[in-house]
Amino acid sequence: MYTDTYSREEMAKRIAEGRKFDNAVIISFYDTVGCEPLDCSGISDDVFYIKADDLDIYDLNDMGITVYDYFPDSIKLAQFIIKAHENGKNIICQCEYGQGRSAGCLAAIREYFLHDGISVFADYIYTPNKIIYNELIHELRRQGGMMNEQTNRS
Incomplete structure (x- = not known):
């Protein structure tokens, strides 16, 4: 499985040039x-769109909202990612700069499937959104566990 992040500018250029991704799904965050x-x-x-600003826990506290209010799509996104992986798809994550929300998403995907999500946090070009990471890794583990239980019962 190949994974990568793109900024809005990089993705817009690719769209304008009509350069398709081979065997890939896109997760696109927008403000x-x-x-x-x-x-x-x-x-x-196959594209999954997520409307979510690049906020941290302090922003959420100041706004009086919970992580669940901020990222309600985490359950559906985890299902989308697991299905993409089962179908042998590559996964591309995109946000405004390709460094925050998309990097948090990328880190969760890589941690869940490849056990190297820390590499995204360690890379100086990324500033992974920790809320996106934590909520998504939680849902991937929850959904994956449910899927494993269902498989074992069959």
Whole structure:
């Protein structure tokens, strides 16, 4: 499984050039205010869009919202990722700069499947969003555990 992150600018360029990803799904984060999602449908057959600002726990506390309010799509995203992996797909994560939300997502994916998510945190070009990471790794483990139990019962 190949994984990578892209910034909004890099992804927009790829869309403009019509360069499709081979055998890949895209997870595209976009801001809640003043930003529309990039239409990635021309470069991937399967795209999961997530409307979420790049916030940390202090921002959420100041706003009076919980991590669940901030990232309600974590359950569906985990299901999307597990299905993509089962189908042998590569996974591309994209956010505004390709360093925060997408890096948190990438780290969770790599930790769950490859056990090397720490490499994303250790890389100086990334500043992984810890809320995205923590919520997604939790859901991947929960969903994966459920899937393993179902498989064992069959």
